[in-house]
Each structure stands twice: as C-alpha cells, then as structure tokens.
Amino acid sequence: MLRGVGLELPPGALVRIEGGNGGGKSTLLRILAGIDTPTEGRVAGRPRRTAYVPERFPAALPLTAGSYLTHLGRVHGLTGAEAARRAAAGLERFGAAAYARTPLSELSKGTSQKVAVAQALLAGPGLLVLDEAWTGLDAPARAELDRAVTERTADGGTVVFVDHDPARLAGRPDAHHRIEAGALVPVAAAVPAGAARPASVRVHAVGPPGATPPLGLAATPAPGGGVLLTVDADRSDAVLRELLTARPPWHIRAVEELR
Known part of the structure; x- marks a missing residue:
C-alpha cells in the first residue's frame, strides 16, 4: 500500500519509477493515468489527454487492430479520416502494419503490445504513462518507443515509466524515484566513474x-x-x-x- 506519496510532474519531464515486485509501482502509475482513484489524497493538474500502456495489453475486444485505433482516435476528437491516418501511421511506425485487419484477439503478445503503444501516442498525450511497455516488443519497436519518449518530452509532454531494464533510457530521466515500504524515495542520479556527460x-x-x-x-x-x-x-x-x-x-x- 502506498503512503504519503507526493510527486510533481512538470511539463517536458521524464520520470523513472522503480521498486520491488508488489511494491506499488503499477498502482502508482494507474493512479497517475486516472485509471484508479487514490483512497486518500488527490491528483491535481492531470493533462486532458493522458495515455497509459500496461505491461500486458487487454486484447479481448471484438475489433481489428486498425479499427480499434481508429475508434480511439475519434474518441480523442480526431476526424474519421485523421484517426484512420494516425492509426495506420502508428502501426507502420512500430512494425505492425501487416496486422491492421487482424482481430485483436488473434494477435501475438508482441504485436498486441505494439498496438497498445500506438494507441497511447495517437493524439499527442500531455502525460504518457508506461508500465513496462517495452516488454514483449522486438528490438526495432523498443528503439522506436525510446524515440517516441524523446519526442513526447521534447514537445512538452510528461512521461512517467517503469521498466525492468536498468539501462532503459539511462542518463535521460529528469527525476528518478524508488518505492520502498509504500513510500516514494528520490534516487540520486549517479554518473559512472570515468564517464563523461554528453557534450x-x-x-x-x-x-x-x-x-x-x-x-x-x-x-x-x-x-x-x-x-x-x-x-x-x-x-x-x-x-x-x-x-x-x-x-x-x-x-x-x-x-x-x-x-
């Protein structure tokens, strides 16, 4: 259970959250994304467009990958044509264009995750929450997601992420926190001995x-x-x-x- 968590997420920030299994990482991310509601306290200033990618995408929906993304685009306020264009572009970007007409229930874990990432980026979210979103992606898609994170923060969006790989986006986060005994503890940024900061x-x-x-x-x-x-x-x-x-x-x- 999380206790006394206070976290500020300024525009353009990249924030890493870590902690042991069952420690509350996913709970915190779901609260940030607006999926769960805290039993105490509140979340203020959440951007109108917030996107969330879980570790495992719930693909049991009676839609194809393309129609699902197009539908979500329209939910975000895009026109039908623009939603369809962005849906196709998202699938192409993450190497899943061939599955546009495949029912979600028939997709592999990896392809489902590509659809999950594409849906999160459809409408340029002001807050992007990634809960081990790289899990199941192939190497090109993982690299593309890294680039997408860079683009989001450069465009003023905030990205909060959890990933089991300590090298994921290493050296880039503006803030790094660890959940210990239900509390959120800042982690000091460490520069390896002999390592130089990029010039x-x-x-x-x-x-x-x-x-x-x-x-x-x-x-x-x-x-x-x-x-x-x-x-x-x-x-x-x-x-x-x-x-x-x-x-x-x-x-x-x-x-x-x-x-």
Whole structure:
C-alpha cells in the first residue's frame, strides 16, 4: 500500500519509477493515468489527454487492430479520416502494419503490445504513462518507443515509466524515484566513474520537401535520407521541440549522444 506519496510532474519531464515486485509501482502509475482513484489524497493538474500502456495489453475486444485505433482516435476528437491516418501511421511506425485487419484477439503478445503503444501516442498525450511497455516488443519497436519518449518530452509532454531494464533510457530521466515500504524515495542520479556527460547530441531528422533546419542549424546529408544536426547537449531539447512542432513537423529518426 502506498503512503504519503507526493510527486510533481512538470511539463517536458521524464520520470523513472522503480521498486520491488508488489511494491506499488503499477498502482502508482494507474493512479497517475486516472485509471484508479487514490483512497486518500488527490491528483491535481492531470493533462486532458493522458495515455497509459500496461505491461500486458487487454486484447479481448471484438475489433481489428486498425479499427480499434481508429475508434480511439475519434474518441480523442480526431476526424474519421485523421484517426484512420494516425492509426495506420502508428502501426507502420512500430512494425505492425501487416496486422491492421487482424482481430485483436488473434494477435501475438508482441504485436498486441505494439498496438497498445500506438494507441497511447495517437493524439499527442500531455502525460504518457508506461508500465513496462517495452516488454514483449522486438528490438526495432523498443528503439522506436525510446524515440517516441524523446519526442513526447521534447514537445512538452510528461512521461512517467517503469521498466525492468536498468539501462532503459539511462542518463535521460529528469527525476528518478524508488518505492520502498509504500513510500516514494528520490534516487540520486549517479554518473559512472570515468564517464563523461554528453557534450553534444546528433539528431537524424527528415523534414518536409524543401524545408531547411530551424534555429539556423548547420546540417549535413544523412545516409538513407534526411539530415544530421549536431547541437550542444543543453540545446537539444529546444531543437527537438522546434523540429517536432514545425508545420508540417519533421520526423526524428534517431538521437545520439556524443561524448
């Protein structure tokens, strides 16, 4: 049981939660996402659009993957055409486009999880809650989810996550907490001995036809298309936000720390 938990989630923050099995991690995440209600205390300021991805997606619904995502898009206020477009794009992004017409009940665990991740990103949530969401995903989809987390925070969204892999998004969280005996305890960020903080970041971005990089950035052509932008680490969030909020937005293929 959780006791006396106080947690502030500012816009653009990436927050990691850890703790032993049965310690209350999932309970906390479900409360943050608005799925469960605390018996005491309250949650204030939750963004209007909040998305949640559990470790295991409940796929026993009488819908195909594509129709499920399209339906959720319309629930979020998208037009039918835009909902269908984003549904197809989400499945394509996570390597599940071939299963658009497959009933959810017939999907494998891994493909179901790809649908779960796609639904969470449909409408650009202000708060994205990931409860071991990488579990069951193949390597390309895990990397794509890492990129999606970077995009969300760069665009001002808040991401809270739990993952069993201590290396998941290592070095990126703005806050790190551990649940111990029902209490939430801050974990001090540790830099391994001899490790240097990144001096700069290389961004592989693909813009709309004819677009030039914003903020006066110098760009070099990237293998396979797009451009490579190298920026100071302390400017990387601003650059990513500028690219992702451009109209039309740029597509971020990769973000690499340079030491």
